Amino acid sequence: MSEIRDTLGKIDLFAGLPVSLLDRLAGAAHRVSVRKGEFVLRQGEEAHLFFVVLAGRLRLVQHTADGKDVTMSVFVPGDAIGLIVAIMDELYPGSAEALEDSDTLALPGDLMWQAMNDNAPLAVRVLKMVAGRLKEAHSRIRELSAERTEQRVARSLLRLVQKVGAPESDDAVRLDMRLGRQDLAQMNGTTLETVSRILAVWERDGIVRAGREQITILNPHALVVIAEDLPH
Amino acid sequence: MSEIRDTLGKIDLFAGLPVSLLDRLAGAAHRVSVRKGEFVLRQGEEAHLFFVVLAGRLRLVQHTADGKDVTMSVFVPGDAIGLIVAIMDELYPGSAEALEDSDTLALPGDLMWQAMNDNAPLAVRVLKMVAGRLKEAHSRIRELSAERTEQRVARSLLRLVQKVGAPESDDAVRLDMRLGRQDLAQMNGTTLETVSRILAVWERDGIVRAGREQITILNPHALVVIAEDLPH
DNA sequence: CGGCACGTTGAAGGGCTTCAAGCTCTGTGG
DNA sequence: CCACAGAGCTTGAAGCCCTTCAACGTGCCG
Numbered sequence A, B: 001m002s003e004i005r006d007t008l009g010k011i012d013l014f015a016g017l018p019v020s021l022l023d024r025l026a027g028a029a030h031r032v033s034v035r036k037g038e039f040v041l042r043q044g045e046e047a048h049l050f051f052v053v054l055a056g057r058l059r060l061v062q063h064t065a066d067g068k069d070v071t072m073s074v075f076v077p078g079d080a081i082g083l084i085v086a087i088m089d090e091l092y093p094g095s096a097e098a099l100e101d102s103d104t105l106a107l108p109g110d111l112m113w114q115a116m117n118d119n120a121p122l123a124v125r126v127l128k129m130v131a132g133r134l135k136e137a138h139s140r141i142r143e144l145s146a147e148r149t150e151q152r153v154a155r156s157l158l159r160l161v162q163k164v165g166a167p168e169s170d171d172a173v174r175l176d177m178r179l180g181r182q183d184l185a186q187m188n189g190t191t192l193e194t195v196s197r198i199l200a201v202w203e204r205d206g207i208v209r210a211g212r213e214q215i216t217i218l219n220p221h222a223l224v225v226i227a228e229d230l231p232h
Numbered sequence C: 001c002g003g004c005a006c007g008t009t010g011a012a013g014g015g016c017t018t019c020a021a022g023c024t025c026t027g028t029g030g
Numbered sequence D: 001c002c003a004c005a006g007a008g009c010t011t012g013a014a015g016c017c018c019t020t021c022a023a024c025g026t027g028c029c030g
Helices: A002-009 A019-028 A083-088 A109-118 A120-146 A149-164 A181-188 A192-204 A220-227 B002-009 B019-028 B083-088 B109-118 B120-146 B149-164 B181-188 B192-204 B220-227
Strands: A030-034 A039-041 A049-055 A058-063 A069-075 A095-098 A102-108 A165-167 A173-175 A208-211 A214-217 B030-034 B039-041 B049-055 B058-063 B069-075 B095-098 B102-108 B165-167 B173-175 B208-211 B214-217
Touching (some): A002 A019, A002 A102, A019 A102, A039 A049, A049 A109, A069 A120, A069 A149, A069 B120, A083 A109, A083 A120, A120 B069, A120 B083, A149 A165, A149 A173, A149 A181, A149 A214, A149 A220, A192 A208, B002 B019, B019 B102, B019 B109, B030 B039, B039 B049, B049 B083, B049 B109, B069 B181, B083 B109, B120 B149, B149 B165, B149 B173, B149 B181, B149 B192, B149 B214, B149 B220, B181 B192, B192 B208
Antiparallel strands (some): A039 A095, A049 A102, A058 A095, A165 A173, B039 B095, B058 B069, B058 B095, B165 B173, B173 B214
């Protein structure tokens, strides 16, 4: 148990909380481990719990009526999944799927709710988190509305560099996660064929190295040029 | 001044607040009136103020690098614009433009910040508001990613029915706002020509009556069928 | 009542999807 | 340990949805 308490304390969201509060949260928490392809929560379920990522990568995906999947965001260690929904006791509006074997901590929403009322700084951090997500969502709406597919794919790679970038020699950055063509397609509202063709061109131009579920950005600046649609 | 206090008290966001707090907010508030096409705040400005809509309709719009405008949301009386950004002291990520002559109340973000720390229910309402916007943003991302233009336009009309619908005879609902083809286009990431063609077809089929900056939905059910892509 | 913003309609073309066929790698069971 | 089945990926061809450009209506407001 105190092991969980220590784990919680190291998470940004809960940093600096009084030990008593940390203990209460830790007491109600339990570990949830999932393997690639499994879900920690499913669209339509009643949300009583939320999850904090300890290790691995997960994605929030919404299923459309006609069977397509749309990826809303990618979560890495430290991120919270389903927090607001769990607090409000609504239904999960999407599913959280493990992109690779992952560990999470499940926490009850009502307890978090109390904790936020007892502790203003915690409430601040939650609000900031949600605000950041809203801002990112608005960016994606703008991109989906006004930009071509190639630009959006470039942008999503640049965003992933920030999240899971593992620097290599020179400017090269490897994306430290399993990332298939289909995954990139679902992040950008396009098809795996189109992503494949785009990556093929970029690879020919020496901008990326694209392997099986594995991408390295060789020339980040060129990607920025594409994303911003700058001349040449 | 006490006139402003009374106005504040009638707004959902501030309902049930202690009079003392209401007075402090009212003391720092001032009215801002704008005419159609004017802005209450502009993309890139430092956000110290946020705005509560008293009358009229405004829209939050983001300008892209290449000059296109993308409408993020439409605000009606009771809605708050730029609240989170003003609290965080960031830059406005978009501009708020009056779709018709409108009245708003401008309030300082830092004062609101204090108020939220003094009053948990207020903080709750803000969080719920942001959460609602995030949910709506995610819906739009899903729609932009997976649905055809005609479906999205149908959806945006249905959404506007909820916001500014003025029931008429039978099932008919008139949208009580100025709404041009260009506006609908910017809400859906398409062009005014495409919107014009779509509306022409719907008008032929008796689903809507589309006039100059003015739309009446004659058959809401048919719009739902189109939005959900149901057979026939 | 003239001007201009709003709206319609047509034609051409392009970006992307869809369908299809085949290739390559990976991991798993025999 | 190897073989093979299937997941991941590539490539081509057809075509559709939507954009773009252009020219022309239409109605509102000063």
